[in-house]
Amino acid sequence: MxxxxxxxxxxxxxxxxxxxxxxxxxxxxxxxxxxxxxxxxxxxxxxxxxxxxxxxxDDKLGWVVFFHGIAGFAAGYFLQWWTSQGIPVSNTALQVNGLLPYPMNVGGKPEFSIPAFFPPAYELTILLAAFGAVFGMIAFNGLPKPxxxxxxxxxxxxxxxxxxxxxxxxxxxxxxxxxxxxxxxxxxxxxxxxxxxxxxx
Amino acid sequence: MANNPPVDKELLVGHHTNASLDATIGDIILNPATHNEPAIKTPIKGLMTSPWQIAFGLGFLLLNVLLLSIVMLVWNGIGVWGNNQPVGWGFDIINFVWWIGIGHAGTLISAVLLLLRQKWRNSINRFAEAMTIFAVMCAGIYPLLHTGRPWVAYWLMPYPNWLAMWPQFRSPLVWDVFAVSTYATVSILFWFVGLIPDFATLRDRAKSKFAQVAFGAVSLGWRGSAKHWHRYEHASIILAGLSTPLVLSVHTVVSFDFAMGIVPGWNVTIFPPYFVAGAVFAGFAMVLTFAIPLRKWYKLEGLITMKHIDWMAKVMLATGLIVFYGYIMEVFYAWYSGVPAEMALLYNRYNLFDSPYSWAFWTLIITNGIIPQLMWVPKYRQNMKILLLVTTSISIGMWFERYVIIPISLTRDYVPGSFGFYSPTLWDIAMFAGTIGLFLFLMFLFIRFLPMINIFEMKELLHQMEHDDKHSHDHKENGKLATTAQEGAE
Structure with missing residues (x-):
């Protein structure tokens, strides 16, 4: 021992x-x-x-990127939906943490404007997928390993x-x-x- | 290998081996004396200097101009710029769009040409990607400073806060924040991934302890394992596939900044494609502007060959024609729509006697539309002086493109009572010169410390050429067929 x-x-x-x-x-x-x-x-x-x-x-990396992309897309739309429409709740932990939705009427567009919300969701898809590709590659390869x-x-x-x-x-x-x-x-x-x-x- | 078409023999001039490629590219960094060559005589007697020192020095000087103009701006407010009512954004948006556009060639070369299996990208992708990153940095400075209070620039991002205020996600300006920050991040990641194997090469080649440790650290301990390469190539191709829609989306979103507005001359559907083409056009011009002197100074004519220059000039010509088509369509739209405001705008652009900015429009047409047509002549695509003249003309032209779009439309919109005039101030110009300085400064730091050509991809190219050779010896007939097919394709 x-x-x-x-x-x-x-x-x-x-x-x-x-x-x-x-x-x-x-x-x-x-x-x-x-x-x-x-x-x-x-x-x-x-x-x-x-x-x-x-x-x-080893084909794991492709799946990692795929799910990162899905997560980015979902996170993008969720963020925009929650902040622009969301579910009105008060006196909750969300309110305390400044996470309340704040609906704004912009040019009479719907609160949840699916087409207008596409670009940020799209960019987040790419961002997270790229993170998945780079950090996934590095992690699966066991790097950094000086x-x-x-x-x-x-x-x-x-x-x-x-x-x-x-x-x-x-x-x-x-x-x-x-x-x-x-x-x-x-x-x-x-x-x-x-x-x-x-x-x- | 089987599905790779044969590579053009002219993409690598001279006899090369893996070791000679390492030496040619790697020693530029590992041997600092390279940067003292070639020596140039200065007016001061006895003082010799090198292009690197001159360019880096100029960059450093202008970088200080940038810092000074940032201090002036932050201390005094946006008033030091020429922005006014009705021109709420002037040089800041013009230069932002100009810089972002210049960056696009890097991503196009590294991503789109990778997907298309264009091997000629191998010797130009690294410094084109560096240009992308530095150009995005220069671009990012403008919107951040235009907020007036750059220390609260994080307000642009959605974050939980006590006011429960969020960005206005329906605004193209917020899309810009997402697009440009994603673009910067992904470009840096892609660049770094490409550098990992080269760092390993430099680590093994370096003689000094410091260089060994530094390159060893940034190489992450890369050892070139077959399994690592497998995932590495997988990641590269995925990143290329992600960067391609990204690069298209970035300038599309930038063009939305205008196209979503109802200002005359802006509200046109051709903006996204013509902005993207213009970005590639400007980017390739800037890549050539750097490639031509660099290959001479650092004796890289064998790696960045006349073939590369020729093809880059052709891409420039093609994208230039798309841009020119965009200009023609703008004129056509204005006329065909029959909207008085659009017609008036058109008049304000071309009429030399009646409108204050028509000189800018005609400068644009000459520098961006007419001078690049020189590239039709094969002899001119081989003439460095003419190429540099054309690329400089394009850089100026692409800047004027944005100048034409912004003040002309904003100073003459629907209500004559709100007509105005815009002219930049000294600090506008100082900041523009300053960002050029920042760009030069970063580019020459990059040339000093990082391999400006992708070493391992050059080895891959060499490897494939050797294979093609062997292949054509084995099957002479097939080899011949391949050559004819290639000649036909040109």
């Missing part, structure tokens, strides 16, 4: 570096074919087809420039460093490295 965080170095994975995306795609296919499950790749540009090869799919164990690999210095890195992670049930290293060496990689971490992954 130790309360001290275990910081002894543990294997994080084995990485191989390639100098172009086609070599990476080919290698990823072979690594998957060899039966490894926890595989990720680090590339300077989005490589199309890579997530298909890695058999990884340090990640894979940065311990020397080849990651160039993974944002001109190197394509493939990584088999230690969480893989079939993880065996020697076997993976041998496999990766046969895939035309520039170098293969074992990555250690002391972050408790």
């Amino acid at each position: 130790s309360h001290v965080r275990d910081t002894s170095p543990k294997p994080y994975g084995v990485v191989a570096e390639f100098d172009n995306s086609d070599a990476l795609l080919e290698a990823a296919e072979k690594v998957k074919a060899a039966g490894y499950r926890d595989v990720d790749a680090y590339t300077p540009i989005p490589v199309h087809g890579l997530t298909d090869v890695l058999e990884w799919k 340090h990640h164990p894979v940065f311990n690999a020397a080849c990651m210095n160039r993974a944002s420039s001109d190197r394509y890195v493939l990584c088999v992670e230690a969480t893989d049930p079939r993880y065996d460093e020697d076997e993976i290293e041998e496999l990766m060496n046969g895939l035309g990689s520039l170098s293969v490295e074992r990555v250690m971490t002391s972050e408790g992954y």
